Amino acid sequence: MPTTNSESDLEPLAELPRLATTGHATHCKMCLAGLPAGQVDIDSSRLALVFYCLGSLDLLDIINNKTNNDERQMWVSWVWEQQTSGPYGSGFKPGPYMTPEKHLGVPDNDYSNDNSPHIIVTYTALLCLAILRDDFTRLDRSGLIKFLRSCQKDDGSFSTEPLGGDSDLRTVYCAFAISSMLDDWSGVNVDRAFGFIASCRSYEGGYGQSPFCEAQGGTTYCALASMHLANRSFLLIEHLSASERRNTIRWLIQNQDGSGGFCGRTGKDADACYCFWCGASLSILGVGELVNTSALARFVASCQFKFGGIAKAPGEHPDPFHTYLALAALSLHPPQQDVSAPSSWILQALDPLLNTKQDTAAWARQHIPAPGN
C-alpha cells in the first residue's frame, strides 16, 4: 500500500466546528484575574503570560470592544509598574515577585540588582502597552538602549539579564524586535548578532537554540524574524542563499504532519505553538500560502478545551501561551472560506515579524520611537 496521508485539502470541511472564541477569551480573562498556586512557576515570567492573554484578546478583537476603559487603564498601570532601571539601563521585570513592600501598598523600588529587567519580558511589555494603545510617554528609551547594550555578549547573543541568565536565539529576537520598535539599533551590534544566528543553522534547514543544537521551530522563527527585522531597517542584501532558503522551506513544510498541526522538530508530535512558529516562518519567507490551512484548522479545533482555551495537543490542558500562538497561527493561515468553515475562524490580521496584530504593530512603530526621531 502506498504511504498516503489521510488528511487532505480535498476532503470536505463540513466537520470543522466553530472556533470557540468566547471560551478562549474567557480562559485568558480568567488567567488575568488570577492563577492557582500550582502555576507558581509563572512567577518569574508573569508579564509574558499577561502578553499571551492580552494578545489573544487583541486577535479576537475584544480589547476595544468588550473591555472598558477603566479596566484597560488598570492593566496599563500594572505593566508600567514593572518598568525598572538600574546601573545597567532600564527595561521591564516579570512582575513584583522580587519587589518587597516598602510600606503598606507601596513598592520598594530601589531594592537591588536582583530585581533587574529581563529582555524577553521587556519585549512582551512593549507589545502589551501597544495593545492597550498607551502613548509610551513613560518609556525610558535611552535606558532601554543601555539595557540592550549591557545584555549583548561577545558571541553576539544576548543574556536574558545584564548580570547573567541564559542566552540564545530567543533573546537575539527580543533584542532585534525591541530595536525595530524603537527604530533605533544603537543598542545592538547587528553584525555580531548575525554571526551568532548563522552559527545556529543546522543541516536540516532550521535553526537550533544555540550553536550546534538541533533544528527547532521556535528558534527557527527567532532566527528568520530577526534577520528580516534587521533587513527592514537596513535593506541588507539577501542573507540566505537560494539553496539555504529552499532547505529551510522544505524543513518547515515537512513539519506539518498527518494531524494537520506542525511539530517543532523532525519526528516529534504536532504542538499548537509550532503551528505559529513554523507557519509564521513560512510567511516571513514569503511562502505562507504553502501551509495546508484546512488541515491546520482541524488540528487547532482538536486542541480546543471544552471549557475554553487551546492546549498544545488534543486532550491536554489549555494555557494562554498555546491559546495565543494557535490564534496567531490561524490569523496568518485561516482556513479557506470557499468551503463551509464558520466565520469564527477569521481573526484580526497579524504582523508575523513582531508577532502581534497588524494594527498593534503599526501603533507600536508609531509611538515607541523617540519623538522627532
Place this chain on the structure above:
Amino acid sequence: MTSEPDAPLFADRPEWEDVVPLPQYENVDPLAPIFYTDEYKDATNYFRGIVKTGEMSPRVLELTENIIRQNPAHYSAWQYRYKTLMALKAPLDVELRLMDELAVRYLKTYQVWHHRRLLVTETREPGPELEFITKSLQEDMKNYHTWSYRQWLLAYFNDDALWSDELNFADQMLESDIRNNSAWHHRFFVVFQSGVRTGDENREEVVRRELAFVKNYISLAPNNASAWNYLRGILDHSATPYSQLLLFVTPYSVPRSPDADLVDVIDLENPPPSMGAQLPCVAAIEFLADIHENEGGDDIMKATELWRSLADEHDTIRKKSREYRIRDALQKVQV
C-alpha cells in the same frame, strides 16, 4: 540540609529569627496574580529579606533550595544561590550531586541547566558530566535541554578524551530509537561540525562511511524522515551531487515489485528496502524529483510528474508545496 516536606515555616524557626522577612508588594489591581501557598510566601519573604541585607551564608543555600523545589523557574533564587556558592567557596561536587537529582526532576526548566553550566565552567571537570547526561537521557531521550547541554559541553571543553567515545554514544542512542532525530543531529555534529578527530583525517572516507551508515538505516526503515534529512545533510555538506544516489534511491520511490525479494545478488553499496517496508516512500520520491530538477532539460518533466504523484496521491497534505515546486520548475524552463 534538604528541606523536608513537613519542614516548619522559616518564620517558625529560631535560627532565622534575626532575618527580617519582606512580604511581596502587590498592586491593588494586579494582573495575573498567583495565589501562593503559605510555604512559598514564607520562603520568598525570607529570601527578599536575605537579598536586602546581602547575606551569603550556608543557610542561604538551604533557603534557595527550598524555593527552587517549590518553583524551579525562580531565576533570582538560582542566581543568588550561585553567587552564594562562589562567595562561600562551597564544594561544587556536592552541589552537582544535588543538581543530578533536580535536573531529572525539572528536566524542562532552563534554569536547572544554566546553573549546571555555570558550575561545570567553574570546576572544569566535564568528564563525569557525559555519564550524567547519558543517564538523564534515559528519562527523556529527546529532551532538548539535555542534548543542548551535551553539545555545549563537548564544544566548550573540546578535549580529545571527551570526544573519544562520542560517535559510539550517538550509535547507541540511534540503536535504541532509529527515529530519534536528536541522535541523528548529534551524529552530524560529532562527524561534521566539530573539527577532525584522529582517524577521521580522510574526509572523503568519512563521507563514504556516513553514506553507507545512513543507507543502511534507510533500508531498515525507509519512511524515517530523520535519516533522509541526514542523507541530504551529508550530500550538501560535502557538495556531493544528489544524482550519485540515483541507484540507491530508485527502488524506494516505486511500489514494491512482485519479484523484488527474489533477487539473490544484494548490492552492498545500495541496500534495498527491507521486507515489509511501506513503498513507495515519500522522501525517496521527493529526493528523485530533486535529482531530475537539477538535471534540467527533459528531466524537468520527470520531476513534475513525481511532484504531481506526491500532491495527488502519496503526500496530499503538502499538495500546495509540491504544486509550488512544479510552477517554479516550469517557470525556469520557460525563461
